[in-house]
Amino acid sequence: xxxxxxxxxxxxxxxxxxxxxxxxxxxxxxxxxxxxxxxxxxxxxxxxxxxxxxxxxxxxxxxxxxxxxxxxxxxxxxxxxxxxxxxxxxxxxxxxxxxxxxxxxxxxxxxxxxxxxxxxxxxxxxxxxxxxxxxxxxxxxxxxxxxxxxxxxxxxxxxxxxxxxxxxxxxxxxxxxxxxxxxxxxxxxxxxxxxxxxxxxxxxxxxxxxxxxxxxxxxxxxxxxxxxxxxxxxxxxxxxxxxxxxxxxxxxxxxxxxxxxxxxxxxxxxxxxxxxxxxxxxxxxxxxxxxxxxxxxxxxxxxxxxxxxxxxxxxxxxxxxxxxxxxxxxxxxxxxxxxxxxxxxxxxxxxxxxxxxxxxxxxxxxxxxxxxxxxxxxxxxxxxxxxxxxxxxxxxxxxxxxxxxxxxxxxxxxxxxxxxxxxxxxxxxxxxxxxxxxxxxxxxxxxxxxxxxxxxxxxxxxxxxxxxxxxxxxxxxxxxxxxxxxxxxxxxxxx
Amino acid sequence: xxxxxxxxxxxxxxxxxxxxxxxxxxxxxxxxxxxxxxxxxxxxxxxxxxxxxxxxxxxxxxxxxxxxxxxxxxxxxxxxxxxxxxxxxxxxxxxxxxxxxxxxxxxxxxxxxxxxxxxxxxxxxxxxxxxxxxxxxxxxxxxxxxxxxxxxxxxxxxxxxxxxxxxxxxxxxxxxxxxxxxxxxxxxxxxxxxxxxxxxxxxxxxxxxxxxxxxxxxxxxxxxxxxxxxxxxxxxxxxxxxxxxxxxxxxxxxxxxxxxxxxxxxxxxxxxxxxxxxxxxxxxxxxxxxxxxxxxxxxxxxxxxxxxxxxxxxxx
Numbered sequence: 001x002x003x004x005x006x007x008x009x010x011x012x013x014x015x016x017x018x019x020x021x022x023x024x025x026x027x028x029x030x031x032x033x034x035x036x037x038x039x040x041x042x043x044x045x046x047x048x049x050x051x052x053x054x055x056x057x058x059x060x061x062x063x064x065x066x067x068x069x070x071x072x073x074x075x076x077x078x079x080x081x082x083x084x085x086x087x088x089x090x091x092x093x094x095x096x097x098x099x100x101x102x103x104x105x106x107x108x109x110x111x112x113x114x115x116x117x118x119x120x121x122x123x124x125x126x127x128x129x130x131x132x133x134x135x136x137x138x139x140x141x142x143x144x145x146x147x148x149x150x151x152x153x154x155x156x157x158x159x160x161x162x163x164x165x166x167x168x169x170x171x172x173x174x175x176x177x178x179x180x181x182x183x184x185x186x187x188x189x190x191x192x193x194x195x196x197x198x199x200x201x202x203x204x205x206x207x208x209x210x211x212x213x214x215x216x217x218x219x220x221x222x223x224x225x226x227x228x229x230x231x232x233x234x235x236x237x238x239x240x241x242x243x244x245x246x247x248x249x250x251x252x253x254x255x256x257x258x259x260x261x262x263x264x265x266x267x268x269x270x271x272x273x274x275x276x277x278x279x280x281x282x283x284x285x286x287x288x289x290x291x292x293x294x295x296x297x298x299x300x301x302x303x304x305x306x307x308x309x310x311x312x313x314x315x316x317x318x319x320x321x322x323x324x325x326x327x328x329x330x331x332x333x334x335x336x337x338x339x340x341x342x343x344x345x346x347x348x349x350x351x352x353x354x355x356x357x358x359x360x361x362x363x364x365x366x367x368x369x370x371x372x373x374x375x376x377x378x379x380x381x382x383x384x385x386x387x388x389x390x391x392x393x394x395x396x397x398x399x400x401x402x403x404x405x406x407x408x409x410x411x412x413x414x415x416x417x418x419x420x421x422x423x424x425x426x427x428x429x430x431x432x433x434x435x436x437x438x439x440x441x442x443x444x445x446x447x448x449x450x451x452x453x454x455x456x457x458x459x460x461x462x463x464x465x466x467x468x469x470x471x472x473x474x475x476x477x478x479x480x481x482x483x484x485x486x487x488x489x490x491x492x493x494x495x
Numbered sequence: 496x497x498x499x500x501x502x503x504x505x506x507x508x509x510x511x512x513x514x515x516x517x518x519x520x521x522x523x524x525x526x527x528x529x530x531x532x533x534x535x536x537x538x539x540x541x542x543x544x545x546x547x548x549x550x551x552x553x554x555x556x557x558x559x560x561x562x563x564x565x566x567x568x569x570x571x572x573x574x575x576x577x578x579x580x581x582x583x584x585x586x587x588x589x590x591x592x593x594x595x596x597x598x599x600x601x602x603x604x605x606x607x608x609x610x611x612x613x614x615x616x617x618x619x620x621x622x623x624x625x626x627x628x629x630x631x632x633x634x635x636x637x638x639x640x641x642x643x644x645x646x647x648x649x650x651x652x653x654x655x656x657x658x659x660x661x662x663x664x665x666x667x668x669x670x671x672x673x674x675x676x677x678x679x680x681x682x683x684x685x686x687x688x689x690x691x692x693x694x695x696x697x698x699x700x701x702x703x704x705x706x707x708x709x710x711x712x713x714x715x716x717x718x719x720x721x722x723x724x725x726x727x728x729x730x731x732x733x734x735x736x737x738x739x740x741x742x743x744x745x746x747x748x749x750x751x752x753x754x755x756x757x758x759x760x761x762x763x764x765x766x767x768x769x770x771x772x773x774x775x776x777x778x779x780x781x782x783x784x785x786x787x788x789x790x791x792x793x794x795x796x797x798x799x800x801x802x803x804x805x806x807x808x809x810x811x
Contacts, residue, residue, distance in 0.1 A: 330690065337687060338691065341683035352680055352691050355676055355692035355694050359673055
């Protein structure tokens with residue numbers, strides 16, 4: 001390469017505790033290009049970019065900006081080197097004006113007039129305008145994103161890192177952003193786009209890099225790849241080698257529910273809009289029968305979270321009808337906030353499940369006995385009814401939650417990423433509990449299961465649906481059980 | 496040394512000191528401590544016990560003055576009931592502000608304290624002032640409105656018995672009833688209570704607000720009915736704020752509030768004696784108490800953080 005690259009990372013390794021988040025990851029971004037960094041959830045994209053922006057120090061590897069080797073001690077160093085980052089969750093102070101937000105990172109005297117002047121200068125140069133006097137909270141999400149970019153540009157950024165910029169935008173706004181990025185790069189700027197949406201990346205990028213499980217597996221000019229190649233790189237060979245795979249295929253072939261079975265959970269034309277009026281689920285119709293494990297796949301923001309909560313009765317749909325048992329067992333993703341009270345004993349945490357409708361006096365002796373039963377049945381180690389939930393390991397906490405919700409959800413059980421943060425053995429035991437529940441056929445509950453790990457879904461599910469952009473569609477089991485293309489395509493909405 | 500002896504004598508030195516000074520001063524602290532504790536257990540930072548006490552006192556006084564010729568057996572329970580309702584109504588304003596408009600209760604309850612104090616000032620200079628219009632206070636209650644004493648020759652009155660009963664009742668309710676468990680669950684983790692237990696968090700918080708206000712209102716009724724027999728300004732030397740320390744020192748456990756309320760009551764009684772007999776200003780005691788409370792709370796916080804750190808590697 002004759003021209004120095006705008007940003008180059010090589011041989012990056014980073015470890016969080018026992019997990020190797022990045023191992024020999026590299027990224028070379030040519031100046032004046034839009035470079036897309038792709039990967040599934042947890043592939044290490046954000047970690048790599050946080051290293052590039054000085055927020056994390058790598059355990060090994062080198063960084064270079066505009067050809068010069070650098071070592072960042074903080075993001076202030078990265079900003080000084082001409083980098084700018086737009087986080088997925090904006091770092092803006094809502095009640096403050098735009099100009100105050102831009103001035104926020106500067107040192108010394110607060111000169112809002114000069115800052116506003118520089119904002120107008122950036123607007124004139126790049127066409128990106130935000131009213132300096134507008135109160136941030138009153139701005140649209142797209143305008144807030146523009147403000148984040150302006151903030152970086154005012155501080156002299158020549159290389160912009162954007163983390164999932166499309167996630168919060170409407171299609172029109174996204175097209176605007178793409179147009180602006182092209183123009184910014186044509187003017188000599190450089191942009192790195194972090195995303196897990198293949199189409200979004202291919203629409204705008206000049207070059208593509210793919211991370212899978214912390215390793216760089218693909219780096220190529222846009223012209224050399226198509227969406228199939230990118231999807232294959234993202235989901236990749238690593239999946240085929242996975243031991244869970246064999247069980248998954250067996251599950252899909254072996255456990256076909258009787259079609260006559262009366263559905264326990266039924267959604268009809270369910271649409272859900274959030275508090276801001278954004279459609280999270282659109283026109284979803286779905287049936288789940290006893291003995292079924294419905295696997296739900298989908299990337300963040302695709303509607304999985306909302307779908308599971310509607311099925312579990314934790315969210316009411318805006319329109320459409322829901323049929324479900326009175327009580328549905330629910331294993332939420334955020335165990336420590338949504339499932340248990342860490343400062344309560346296990347017996348109290350068991351009683352928590354009935355707290356909403358219990359009346360009169362609580363029978364603590366009976367509750368303690370039931371707790372002991374759950375602890376034995378689900379192999380919760382080191383647990384007694386009187387121990388605090390906080391004293392248990394994450395795996396044992398989760399086994400307890402699964403056991404508790406099995407008790408509650410006699411007819412239906414909804415599990416959201418239940419193996420998150422668990423070690424292999426605890427994860428296997430949680431998955432086995434879900435499978436066993438459904439394996440009881442007409443006596444068991446209808447199970448709905450979501451995991452960000454496709455292997456897990458395929459290992460447990462009898463049927464798979466994919467969420468994309470609020471819609472839900474079934475993924476027909478492939479004729480070749482080794483073939484992941486259909487699932488991968490469904491995840492990115494290209495099925 | 497002389498000062499400490501005076502402090503001890505004033506609080507425990509004689510039967511009179513204990514039964515008529517210490518426990519009488521502990522009575523409002525006990526009821527108010529329970530009021531603060533039950534709210535804090537639900538994560539509701541009601542620091543408006545002072546105002547709720549004043550409202551309860553004013554309402555109970557109004558009943559006592561209006562129905563002075565009613566028999567004691569009717570009048571005293573009526574004062575308790577009306578005091579509780581007035582306290583609950585006052586805290587209900589803060590509950591409504593929080594639920595409807597998201598106003599932080601720390602702010603609303605403290606503001607309502609000032610309003611309550613101003614209202615009492617107005618009442619004792621206006622509609623409820625004694626007929627002679629000399630002092631800013633109401634007429635003295637008729638005998639029927641005097642709360643019964645518990646011991647012959649001592650000033651310990653019915654209010655203390657109500658406080659002990661309330662402490663036991665509140666403890667049982669929090670530990671053994673479904674409704675009390677909901678309160679603890681909301682305080683322990685509102686999201687888990689709502690998601691895992693289907694608890695209506697907003698309703699639970701509103702109800703605990705009312706209960707807290709009612710307890711504080713009874714404390715007000717008990718002060719006018721058992722101690723002052725009239726409504727006047729400065730009825731409470733900041734009992735509602737001391738009660739926060741009473742509740743926190745007891746770790747919000749109703750059984751321990753019995754102990755800490757008596758402890759603070761004894762300091763209060765002893766400090767008065769110390770000022771009288773040893774010429775040491777009673778504020779010295781208040782300063783020492785404040786330092787003790789801060790130290791205990793800080794130590795507890797450090798301890799809890801250590802526990803959390805020890806648990807962290809296991810849960811990660």
